[in-house]
Amino acid sequence: MYLRRCTRTKAGKRHAYWALVESYRTARGPRQRTVAWLGGMEEAARLGVQAAARGRPHQPLLGEPAPQYQRIDLQSIRAEAVRDFGAAWVGLELARQLGLVQWLEQQVPVGREEVPWAAMALVLVLCRLAEPSSELRIAEHLFAHSALAQLLGVPEAKVNDDRLYRALDALLPHKAALESHLKQRLGELFGVSYDLLLYDLTSTYFEGQALANPQARRGYSRDHRPDCKQVTIALVVSRCGLPLGYEVFAGNRADVTTVEEMVELIEGRYGRADRVWVMDRGMVSQANVAFLKAGGRRYILGTPKSLLKKYERELVSANWQQVHEGLEVQKVAAPDGAPGCDETFILCRSAARREKEQAMHARFVARIEEGLKRIAASCQKGRQDPVKVGQRVGHLLGQNTRGAGAFTVTIGQDLRGGATLQWAKDPTWQDWASRSEGCYLLRTNIADWTPEDLWKAYMQLSEAEGAFRIHKSDLGLRPVWHQKEHRVQAHILVCFLAYVLWKTLGRRCHQAGLGDEPRKVLDELGRIRVVDVVMRTDTGGDLRRRCVSRPTAHQQILLDRLGLTLPESIPLTDEAV
Secondary structure, X not given: OEEEEEEEEEOOEEEEEEEEEEEEEEOOEEEEEEEEEEEOOOHHHHHXXXXXXXXXXXXXXXXXXXXXXXXXXXXXXXXXXXXXXXXHHHHHHHHHHOOHHXXXXXHOXXXXXXXXXXXXHHHHHHHHHHOOXXXXXXXXXHOOOEOHHHHXXXXXXXXXXXXXXXXXXXXXXXXXXXXXXXXXXXXXXXXXXXXXXXXXXXXXXXXXXXXXXXXXXXXXXXXXXXXXXXEEEEXXXXXXXXXXXXXXXXXXXXXXXXXXXXXXXHHHHHOOOOOEEEEOHHHOOHHHHHHHHHOXXXXXXXXXXXXXXXXXXXXXXXXXXXXXXXXXXXXXXXXXXXXXXXXEEEEEEEHHHHHHHXXXXXXXXXXXXXXXXXXXXXXXXXXXXXXXXXXXXXXXXXXXXXXXXXXXXXXXXXXXXXEEEEEEEOHHHHHHHHHHOOEEEEEEOOOOXXXXXXXXXXXXXXXXXXXXXXXXXXXXXXXXXXXXXXXHHHHHHHHHHXXXXXXXXXXXXHHOOOOOOHHHHHHHHOOOEEEEEEEXXXXXXXXXXXXXXXXXXXXXXXXXXXXXXXXXXXXXXXXXO
């Protein structure tokens, strides 16, 4: 037996009904007869009747939804509520791989709030990854134009700037626990060895006075904004740039004063083990070296540029060993010549760095010379106060310190009491610059590594510098608009969590042979949209389905390489309908 579909026209409309038909054989061939008229039936009922007619019960596959069919008016089909989907969805998938979603749901306390703080924290982190924006812009624009409401189950009407600010407050107390969890999970996912720890600092400046933040101070600005208050951020990452943790210090905190505190914090959280600390010359002081040695810690450190003066003979010697094209090294004695020194000093000479420093010196020298010519011309035009001329010269040299040593400047006084200005280039400075350009000195207490291994380890500091660059350019760390101390720290924490997602995507891309540009992958997949398709049925009602746009061939390749499966649709919630 089987089901037969029959149709009839009534009042100008075609209607379908079903009949149960039996086949049987006769002497004149096979024949059919109607066993029962079943009328109009839903798909699920038809499947059940058809399975019974075949002598077996109908049992759909586990998780298989029953097919549904309705007649629709093709002229009435329309699209509504087109939202950005791809970037937020990718970020959420990465957060699930890191166990971040589950961790937040379990660890962030649930109170009487209408929306869980864990969900609001994810809104902040995913927006920071996909399109860095302020909390106000998220509430007023970004959230409504993204699929976050559907992905996280957070109603659009419940997202406002006040709730986002309070989510920052709820997230901040979990900073240390989050860092520990993510460090553990990153190690499991990518087999990361935290034997080499790269430590560096940066600063980020404020818009506004930040009077309620005692850490907001003026200091050395890496952003070239000495007019603004700032905070200093210390970051520790692995050799591949995966973060272990960070701390926020006052904006006027000297780099060398942070080393002991940061090393003890990381060791107290993760243990001392057999790690090697790598730091640049800004961290080096006799006290810090003594601290590292006293704890039996291994280290590779940069040294101040002035220390090269003690190696003038070695710079012009023929003892250089080529590590690879453009790089030479040589092992040298300790600068103080003390016998029995337990440190190794490696002199390095880089052709690429030499070209860079030559260009910098030439640029600063040209600026100073042009400025001195202008000051001299003003002295010749009219009588100038020698004190003010000296101040102008000092300001000029202070702005171009890299080339200040190239000039000998003399300020005198003529018979009328006006200022005179004379200058000359110092050949000694030029000779030293030509010998030392591209050279730098490393110091370490590791005795069993080759000079090449030591140099490669020190060059990994570029990963820490790259982490700061990503924080500032791609994740919108600067400028800081928050004025209160705890809000500033929470803002930095959100940027840190977004950076962890960024690096996770970067590692996935590297493993999949997609290069090391997560932003390009995120931008490409970010073009995927979700749209509500609305269709008018023959019963007069509307049928609504929330569909994900079909990926392009390029997008599908990225998804396949990353092992991600794009959903075809998203269930409609009551609130969304």
